């Protein structure tokens with residue numbers, strides 16, 4: 001598959017990519033105290049949907065992402081991921097974190113290609129060609145032989161996004177990927193990510209602390225209640241699919257932002 005192909009053809013466009021069914025997760029502290037991170041959490045994410053997950057610190061957002069990536073187990077309930085039977089090797093699901101975590105001794109293209117050694121690469125795909133296409137998609141085609149130290153923070157995070165896409169995952173899990181960037185680069189990458197989403201049709205579950213970021217990016221916003229995390233609100237963002245600087249001036253942008261604020265802080269704050 002090339003990056004210009006339509007979204008994965010193995011499931012119809014409307015099918016469910018991720019489903020949380022009454023999911024509870026209880027951790028234990030070092031002293032054996034129980035910590036209920038998620039409490040009967042329900043969520044369904046459609047294939048190709050871009051969902052922003054917002055909520056107060058500690059409400060279980062990262063735990064929810066880790067469940068999808070099978071890095072954490074449920075205590076009660078179930079998380080279903082379409083195609084999870086081939087999850088091993090991380091080719092169905094990819095994670096992007098706040099820090100790009102590039103290998104400093106490898107070039108940009110070798111960093112992008114790194115998952116190919118450990119994942120389950122599809123047969124017959126020239127991953128070097130695919131890596132170059134991805135670098136072109138984020139405007140880094142001239143930097144494939146550069147080293148991470150020669151790139152700005154925003155460029156490094158673009159490389160991390162290319163690396164997450166190189167095995168053509170069906171689902172992209174993003175945990176505050178832009179929170180370490182300066183405001184201008186962050187905004188640039190937000191528009192870029194939305195463009196990548198439109199271009200690739202990936203299902204994206206995006207955790208953020210930024211209300212405006214959650215609205216600017218998402219097709220739907222899920223607001224979680226304070227720990228133990230439960231679903232507080234979920235609503236569709238009916239802004240034009242192509243998000244541009246003009247989106248920020250759409251009156252509905254402020255209305256959606258207020259609704260998220262109200263979900264997090266209560267009506268008086270909003």
Ligand SMILES: Nc1ncnc2c1ncn2[C@@H]1O[C@H](COP(=O)(O)OP(=O)(O)OP(=O)(O)O)[C@@H](O)[C@H]1O
Nearest residue numbers: 027028029035037056057058059060061062063064
């Ligand atoms: N491995 C663990 N062991 C014990 N407690 C944990 C573990 N992982 C998470 N927790 C606890 O579970 C709760 C939810 O954590 P999680 O990281 O999912 O929240 P979050 O919403 O992503 O937080 P933040 O917005 O601050 O990143 C927190 O109280 C956290 O301390």
